[in-house]
Amino acid sequence: MICCRECLELLNDYIDGTLDGGVRDSLEEHFKDCPPCISFLNTYKSTTEVASKTLSEIEIPEVVQVKLREFVTRTLKKKEGS
Amino acid sequence: MPTKEEKALDERLVKEMKEGKLEAFDQIALLYQRKIYALAFNLTRNQMDAQDVAQEVLLSIFKKIHTFQGKSAFSSWVYRITLNASYMKLRTKKKDQFVSLDDMLPSFNNSGFQQEKLLDWSNSTDSLLFSNETKEIIEKAVALLPEKEKVVFLLRDVEGLSTEKVGEVLELSIPAVKSRLHRARLFLRKKLSHYFEEYESRGAKK
Known part of the structure; x- marks a missing residue:
């Protein structure tokens, strides 16, 4: 049986689904008998989810959009003029 | 993608x-x-x-x-x-701190097995997801990430680029991308666990 340390090293690949079938089976075998590793897996996963959701909410503020539009227009005008 | x-x-x-x-x-x-x-x-x-x-x-x-x-x-x-x-x-890229894996993992015995109970707070994250406090905690935790890990986390988990693509942007091998991402997630997990554990134990008392 693989130990907890090895198990936690593989979490990344386990979640991505890129582990070999054999390795994945022994990992899942380990999870069956190891509540602390299950807790770790769950909290690792939800950390990833909650952190990426929080940071990916970013939208460009209206004023920035306006500025960037103006900038693009200005840049193009300059080029056309040259 | x-x-x-x-x-x-x-x-x-x-x-x-x-x-x-x-x-x-x-x-x-x-x-x-x-x-x-x-x-x-x-x-x-x-x-x-x-x-x-x-x-x-x-x-x-x-x-x-x-x-x-x-x-x-x-x-x-x-x-x-x-x-x-x-x-x-x-300007100043923060000096590359080193994220030690041992600090972010639970304690193991000599054979590599965990001996202590580990609180599973994963259910709290949903109920706290949109609170301002949670947002702040997460932003602070991300800000504390060493630069090497942070950029991989932002490209892969936030912008949603594939591992391969992150490797292309940063000129890193796939294993290097994966290991930095893993460290970033472990780091964030550790930083968030205090907050969510406390919430979980407060909730249990109510």
Whole structure:
């Protein structure tokens, strides 16, 4: 049986689904008998989810959009003029 | 993740820009401004800085499109310019701290097994997801990430790039990307666990 340390090293690949079938089976075998590793897996996963959701909410503020539009227009005008 | 259509559109617009069709630049700017701004904002945590970076990146695309040779995807090139411009803005890249794995993992016995109970607070994250306090805790935790890990986390988990693509942008091997991502997630997990554990135990008492 693989130990907890090895198990936690593989979490990344386990979640991505890129582990070999054999390795994945022994990992899942380990999870069956190891509540602390299950807790770790769950909290690792939800950390990833909650952190990426929080940071990916970013939208460009209206004023920035306006500025960037103006900038693009200005840049193009300059080029056309040259 | 860019679809085939998006990639084809990128390639067409780049070609047109190189041929001097100015409208193509306008379209590229519209397509990319949110991506550029979001990444710059997550690195600088400042609206003005992110706006400056976005402007600089757009100007670089405009001026340097001829130097883009298409060896990597256009979007990877744009991400790279965005990272460089953001780092310039921050000036001092934080000294590369080292994230020690042992500090982020639970304690093991000599055979590598965990001996202590570990609180599973994963259910609390849903109920706390949109609270301002949670948002603040997460932003602080991300800000504390060492630069090497942070950029991988932002590109992969926040911007949703594939592992391969992150490798292309940062010129890193796949195993290197994976290991940095793993460290970033472990680091964040550790930082968030105090907060969520406390919430969980408060909830249990109610």
